[in-house]
Amino acid sequence: CRESTPVRYDPQRECWDIFGYEDVYNVLKDHSTFSSVRPIKGPVLLGSIIGMDPPKHMQMRGIVSKAFTPKSIEELGPRIASIAEELLNAVAHDGTMDLVHDLAVPLPVIVIAELLGIPAQDRRLFKEWSDSIVKGPASGNKEDMHRLYLEREKTRRELDEYFLNVIAERRNRPEDDLVTKLVEAEVNGERLNDMEIVEFCILLLAAGNETTTNLITNAVRRMAEAPALQTRLQDNPALIESFIEEVLRYYPPVLSLSRYATKDVRIGHADIRKGELIIPWIGSANRDESKFDQPDQFIEDRTPNPHMSFGFGNHFCLGAPLARLEAKIALRIIMNRVTNIRFADHFEFKPIRSTFVYGVEELPIL
Ligand code: HEM
Numbered sequence: 001c002r003e004s005t006p007v008r009y010d011p012q013r014e015c016w017d018i019f020g021y022e023d024v025y026n027v028l029k030d031h032s033t034f035s036s037v038r039p040i041k042g043p044v045l046l047g048s049i050i051g052m053d054p055p056k057h058m059q060m061r062g063i064v065s066k067a068f069t070p071k072s073i074e075e076l077g078p079r080i081a082s083i084a085e086e087l088l089n090a091v092a093h094d095g096t097m098d099l100v101h102d103l104a105v106p107l108p109v110i111v112i113a114e115l116l117g118i119p120a121q122d123r124r125l126f127k128e129w130s131d132s133i134v135k136g137p138a139s140g141n142k143e144d145m146h147r148l149y150l151e152r153e154k155t156r157r158e159l160d161e162y163f164l165n166v167i168a169e170r171r172n173r174p175e176d177d178l179v180t181k182l183v184e185a186e187v188n189g190e191r192l193n194d195m196e197i198v199e200f201c202i203l204l205l206a207a208g209n210e211t212t213t214n215l216i217t218n219a220v221r222r223m224a225e226a227p228a229l230q231t232r233l234q235d236n237p238a239l240i241e242s243f244i245e246e247v248l249r250y251y252p253p254v255l256s257l258s259r260y261a262t263k264d265v266r267i268g269h270a271d272i273r274k275g276e277l278i279i280p281w282i283g284s285a286n287r288d289e290s291k292f293d294q295p296d297q298f299i300e301d302r303t304p305n306p307h308m309s310f311g312f313g314n315h316f317c318l319g320a321p322l323a324r325l326e327a328k329i330a331l332r333i334i335m336n337r338v339t340n341i342r343f344a345d346h347f348e349f350k351p352i353r354s355t356f357v358y359g360v361e362e363l364p365i366l
Contacts, residue, residue, distance in 0.1 A: 002284055007270040015258075015277040016270060021288035021308075023267055024280040027259055028312040031057075034259035034278060036315060047195070048203035050315060057314060063185040063192070064200060065318060067115070067178055073321040076111070080326055083110050084333045096344050099220050099363040100213065103334075108212035108326060112204055117177025118166070125162070129155050130209045133202065134357070156202075163198045178204075204319075211253040212323045214352075214359030216330050218251035219244060222298065223331075224341045224365055229300060234335060243300040244327050249307035250298050255283040255358050257311060282308045283358065342366045 006020040018024050027034045035053050049060045066072065087106055091097045109127045118126055132155040166179055174180045182197045192200075223230050233239055259278045264271070272278065286307045287295040310317035317323070334341065344364035352359045 002288060007268045009270070013279075015279050016267070016272055018267065018278060018280045019284040019288075020268075021285040021291040024282065024285040024308060025312060027267070027278060027280045028257070028308070028315070031314050033262055033265055035262050036259060038258075039260065039275070048199040050203055050207065054314060059187045060196075060200075061314075061318065063182065063187065064178070064204075067181065068318050068322060070321040073325055076115075076322070077325060077329065079114070080107070080111055080329045081333065083107060084330050088333065088337060096364055096366055099334075099365050100217050100360070101362065103330060104213040104216040104220075104363075105209075107216070107330060108209045108323075111322070111326060112208050115178050116166075116201055116204065117170070117175050117179050122162075126205070129159055129162075130205045133159075133206045134210045159202055159205075160195075160198055163201050164194055166201075167194050167197050207317070208319045208322070210357060210359070212319075212326055214251075214253035214357060215244070215248065215323055215327050217359050217363050218253070219247040219327060219331055220334060220341060220365065221360065221363055222247055222251075223335075224343050224363075226298075227340065230335070230341060232300070233331075234339070237332070239301060240328055240331060241324075242303060242305065244324060244331070245305045245307065246298060246300050246302050247327075248309040249286045249292075249302070249305055251358055252282050252286055252307070252309040253358055254309065254311075255354075255356055256281050282311070338365070 002019040006018070006023060008017050008019075009015075010017055018027055031053055036051055036057070037053050038051050049057055052060065084103065084107055087103050088097075091102045097103070106127070109130055110123060113120075113123050113126050132151060163179075167183060170177075170180045170183045174184070179197070179201065182192060182200055185192055223233070229243075233243060256279050259280065261272050261274055261276050261278060263274050266272070286292070286309065289295050291306070292302075310320040310323075342365060344366055347364050350361040352361055
């Protein structure tokens with residue numbers, strides 16, 4: 001399909017699908033032609049930087065970007081390791097665990113909650129909200145879509161109320177956390193208003209949790225499928241980094257993005273009109289044979305590996321260093337504890353039903 005139809009119009013979803021690596025790259029690179037600003041703002045996310053264009057995008061992104069540099073993130077390593085150890089210590093000692101629920105879901109939620117400065121007793125709520133804002137519809141039919149929209153609106157109201165309280169507290173009593181940094185930050189000499197801060201907090205929740213969960217899960221799934229790979233990783237710990245990059249390429253946690261054409265534009269043979277919705281498919285670009293040798297083979301030491309799983313251009317994932325570090329630490333700890341990771345008996349894959357994220361619902365391992 002990618003070779004014969006690299007760009008196609010989908011009349012049902014009323015959008016242009018972009019499949020080839022080069023085209024996806026060019027769309028993501030050119031924010032003046034392919035905008036991230038949505039014509040209608042949804043209840044979640046789209047008032048945040050992910051739905052902005054320059055120059056506002058860069059000013060706002062600059063406020064949090066310091067907290068996410070590889071150096072700042074590296075400092076979180078010991079804390080991430082102790083959270084992962086604690087989570088694994090809490091698993092029942094009957095020989096099996098569900099990697100998704102026992103580790104891959106709670107680890108990123110706790111890390112983001114701590115970064116923001118959310119108290120431990122509120123983490124449960126946090127997790128429910130985080131699930132609700134990224135959950136896809138049960139099906140594509142109108143009732144399901146509408147139900148999901150209402151559910152998200154309710155979650156959004158709860159999140160607003162919760163974060164507005166936290167923001168008010170930090171204005172009175174600053175702490176060493178991200179919410180305080182947001183409260184104190186200035187853009188062009190002006191402080192952010194409360195709703196701008198809320199948008200940032202919700203974005204971090206939505207963008208950082210399920211994605212990282214799926215990266216960790218997809219990596220362990222691959223290990224369980226390939227015992228020889230596990231031995232190779234045990235014997236050669238430095239391989240873990242290129243292994244994680246290949247997991248990202250081969251099983252991208254985010255499959256597709258969206259952009260809007262700001263003017264009439266031609267991609268390949270397709271004439272796209274101003275205002276039309278464009279879907280660059282990361283999942284397809286990552287398997288493009290014109291960019292990757294043997295794209296359908298999983299090659300754990302593939303170098304270079306210019307996958308686009310963290311996007312590209314001005315919206316390149318802010319949390320990429322954090323996601324990579326969480327995955328590296330989680331995998332090392334699992335490998336130290338379980339020498340031969342296997343699927344539990346009678347396990348059947350239940351892929352998450354979504355055209356947007358890629359992962360499995362549960363992963364019972366021995
Ligand atoms: C943006 C993927 C983890 C925060 C993005 C984008 C992708 C992505 C593809 C680009 C969106 C676009 O161009 O429209 C992933 C994947 C992750 C991950 C695959 C895990 C494996 C995280 C984490 C955080 C995070 C852990 C933070 C805690 C963000 C933010 C943006 C973003 C704030 C918006 C950046 C901007 O608009 O400038 N992510 N992400 N992500 N991600 Fe991630």
